[in-house]
Amino acid sequence: MATLEIRDLHVTVEADNATKEILKGVDLTVKQGETHAIMGPNGSGKSTLAYSLAGHPKYTITSGTVLLDGEDVLEMSVDERARAGLFLAMQYPVEVPGVSVSNFLRTSATAVRGEAPKLRTWVKEVKEAMERLNMDPSFAERNVNEGFSGGEKKRHEILQLELLKPKVAILDETDSGLDVDALRIVSEGVNRVRETGEVGTLLITHYTRILRYIKPDHVHVFAGGRIVESGGPELADKLENEGYESYVKGGASA
Amino acid sequence: MAEAQNIPVGSTTAGSIAVAAESTVVSRMSAPPSFDVADFPVPHGREEEWRFTPLERLRGLHDGTAVANGDGVKVDVQAPEGVTVETVGRGDARLGKAGTPVDRIAAQAYSAFEKASVVTVAKETVLTEPIRIAVHGQGGTAFGHQVIELGAFAEAVVVIDHTGDAVLAANVDYILGDGAKLTVVSVQDWDDKAVHVAQHNALVGRDASFKSVVVTFGGDVVRLHPRVEYAGPGGEAELFGLYFTDAGQHQEHRLLVTHNTPHCKSNVVYKGALQGDNAHAVWIGDVLIEARAEGTDTYEMNRNLVLTDGARVDSVPNLEIETGEIVGAGHASATGRFDDEQLFYLMARGIPEHEARRLVVRGFFAELVQQIGVADIEERLLAKIEEELEASVA
Numbered sequence: 042m043a044t045l046e047i048r049d050l051h052v053t054v055e056a057d058n059a060t061k062e063i064l065k066g067v068d069l070t071v072k073q074g075e076t077h078a079i080m081g082p083n084g085s086g087k088s089t090l091a092y093s094l095a096g097h098p099k100y101t102i103t104s105g106t107v108l109l110d111g112e113d114v115l116e117m118s119v120d121e122r123a124r125a126g127l128f129l130a131m132q133y134p135v136e137v138p139g140v141s142v143s144n145f146l147r148t149s150a151t152a153v154r155g156e157a158p159k160l161r162t163w164v165k166e167v168k169e170a171m172e173r174l175n176m177d178p179s180f181a182e183r184n185v186n187e188g189f190s191g192g193e194k195k196r197h198e199i200l201q202l203e204l205l206k207p208k209v210a211i212l213d214e215t216d217s218g219l220d221v222d223a224l225r226i227v228s229e230g231v232n233r234v235r236e237t238g239e240v241g242t243l244l245i246t247h248y249t250r251i252l253r254y255i256k257p258d259h260v261h262v263f264a265g266g267r268i269v270e271s272g273g274p275e276l277a278d279k280l281e282n283e284g285y286e287s288y289v290k291g292g293a294s295a
Numbered sequence: 296m297a298e299a300q301n302i303p304v305g306s307t308t309a310g311s312i313a314v315a316a317e318s319t320v321v322s323r324m325s326a327p328p329s330f331d332v333a334d335f336p337v338p339h340g341r342e343e344e345w346r347f348t349p350l351e352r353l354r355g356l357h358d359g360t361a362v363a364n365g366d367g368v369k370v371d372v373q374a375p376e377g378v379t380v381e382t383v384g385r386g387d388a389r390l391g392k393a394g395t396p397v398d399r400i401a402a403q404a405y406s407a408f409e410k411a412s413v414v415t416v417a418k419e420t421v422l423t424e425p426i427r428i429a430v431h432g433q434g435g436t437a438f439g440h441q442v443i444e445l446g447a448f449a450e451a452v453v454v455i456d457h458t459g460d461a462v463l464a465a466n467v468d469y470i471l472g473d474g475a476k477l478t479v480v481s482v483q484d485w486d487d488k489a490v491h492v493a494q495h496n497a498l499v500g501r502d503a504s505f506k507s508v509v510v511t512f513g514g515d516v517v518r519l520h521p522r523v524e525y526a527g528p529g530g531e532a533e534l535f536g537l538y539f540t541d542a543g544q545h546q547e548h549r550l551l552v553t554h555n556t557p558h559c560k561s562n563v564v565y566k567g568a569l570q571g572d573n574a575h576a577v578w579i580g581d582v583l584i585e586a587r588a589e590g591t592d593t594y595e596m597n598r599n600l601v602l603t604d605g606a607r608v609d610s611v612p613n614l615e616i617e618t619g620e621i622v623g624a625g626h627a628s629a630t631g632r633f634d635d636e637q638l639f640y641l642m643a644r645g646i647p648e649h650e651a652r653r654l655v656v657r658g659f660f661a662e663l664v665q666q667i668g669v670a671d672i673e674e675r676l677l678a679k680i681e682e683e684l685e686a687s688v689a
């Protein structure tokens with residue numbers, strides 16, 4: 042069973058010629074089949090955690106370990122992490138001019154699966170996945186994320202999630218910028234992947250709204266660069282009612 | 296307006312739109328156009344039209360010390376039926392009709408060539424196969440003159456392929472009769488040491504369409520000067536360019552479209568990728584809309600993708616408008632570094648770094664390559680781009 046283990050993760054960024062510590066000791070274990078919601082206020086370091094796990098070069102790991110099935114993730118390059126089964130649905134997906142969605146998806150699936158998918162079944166697979174996400178087939182011929190609306194970008198991220206079938210999926214604010222219909226469609230996509238029981242999900246969000254569609258097994262409150270409280274789904278209800286205020290103060294003084 | 300983003304250190308993207316009574320495009324040349332090299336002073340390097348060019352690497356083309364030797368270059372013309380191919384002497388009346396040399400090297404080429412090649416497509420002849428002109432450098436120095444003339448309503452595709460090693464200065468004239476359609480692909484696929492300086496003069500007839508595709512990969516110094524004028528209203532010119540500038544290479548493309556006739560169109564798109572130390576690309580895009588050229592529609596764009604540190608781009612779009620009665624006029628220039636966020640996004644989907652880079656660079660050129668419209672050239676270009684990238688990864 043695939044397991045992602047994050048131990049005492051410390052991460053810094055370079056900003057204005059100064060080194061700033063953003064993650065201050067994150068501990069978390071995500072097992073295949075589980076869904077963990079990470080909730081926290083703006084600027085608490087949620088995206089930093091997501092990017093650090095994916096290997097973004099801007100973030101420097103100063104201490105701690107990340108293991109995927111016992112393998113040292115931090116030793117891997119960005120593409121190796123993806124091929125090892127890590128997937129990051131980004132908060133702000135990047136536009137790649139001149140590269141069509143269909144070319145991108147196929148190149149990516151070929152890399153992650155280790156062989157080129159058979160053309161006929163692949164075309165069908167993509168077409169059906171796009172239909173389920175209410176994406177017009179014309180998106181396949183457009184350039185990656187170029188001119189996509191916020192909601193379209195998020196659907197495109199979930200399309201990749203469905204096609205790449207990772208062991209661990211990190212979804213960074215996949216709910217932000219979505220209207221109610223889009224939120225439902227995107228959540229259904231995530232749930233289809235979850236229902237296979239083969240993915241561990243780290244659902245990063247600021248709002249509880251998405252948790253009505255995607256039921257987490259565990260909820261963690263993230264503040265000041267680490268997890269300050271963990272609990273079951275009921276913790277989300279508490280956050281819904283009380284907000285993050287008590288944690289922000291606690292985080293700042295800690 | 297000119298846009299500039301993420302400009303690598305040392306590069307420039309200046310741009311201007313001037314509304315002037317008198318053209319500065321013309322006035323900033325060191326001497327008026329002339330067929331005689333003696334009418335041009337030897338450049339010292341600070342002149343507006345020479346300031347980007349490394350004169351010391353021109354192997355004497357600019358100062359009269361370059362001397363032609365017998366088999367400097369070999370020219371081989373393969374033409375389908377319906378095409379006349381002639382080698383003519385200096386006195387032939389068809390030479391120099393499309394334009395006059397505007398700088399010392401073009402005038403030097405005109406003053407020094409011995410035989411010219413004239414390729415003619417008779418009126419109303421529509422070719423289904425391209426005319427292929429292979430210019431192969433054999434290590435020598437040469438001065439050349441090439442004329443390609445299409446009669447009224449003739450249609451042709453011409454591929455001029457430059458390979459090998461040479462020091463070559465040349466003028467190329469394209470003369471399009473009324474309603475003619477000419478596509479010319481000029482590929483500069485020289486060996487590393489070659490020096491190639493040329494002026495291309497297109498004279499676009501009434502309602503004629505001219506498409507120029509300039510592709511520069513090789514050479515030590517390549518400096519090309521594609522120019523367009525119109526012989527009647529309704530003419531259209533598309534000038535596409537693609538360059539891949541490697542370490543130490545100087546590739547300079549200086550364009551001038553002169554809208555001297557009403558109701559003509561021009562569209563200029565040049566894109567370049569640079570990699571390696573002292574890779575230097577220069578793009579000058581001059582468009583002049585004369586007072587009489589009412590109804591002009593023009594756009595020019597230059598984009599550069601800088602793949603590594605140490606490369607330099609100078610990109611100068613310049614639009615001069617002497618009449619307000621136009622359909623449209625615009626320009627854009629942008630030079631950007633290879634985008635690490637794009638690389639991260641692709642790699643985060645499992646795509647290895649060198650493949651991700653290839654995707655992005657291919658993507659950068661793809662749209663332009665698709666507009667060439669000559670299938671075997673499109674494929675060769677894509678293959679060449681891959682080759683350049685492979686070399687950079689290795």
Ligand SMILES: Nc1ncnc2c1ncn2[C@@H]1O[C@H](COP(=O)(O)OP(=O)(O)OP(=O)(O)O)[C@@H](O)[C@H]1O
Nearest residue numbers: 054055056063082083084085086087088089099247
């Ligand atoms: N590349 C960077 N350079 C400089 N500062 C950064 C960088 N990335 C993150 N930070 C800083 O680190 C802190 C955490 O940012 P992060 O984006 O991880 O927060 P977040 O919890 O995802 O917030 P949000 O809810 O707004 O998405 C912020 O103060 C942010 O400004």
Ligand SMILES: [Mg+2]
Nearest residue numbers: 087088132214
């Ligand atoms: Mg964030």
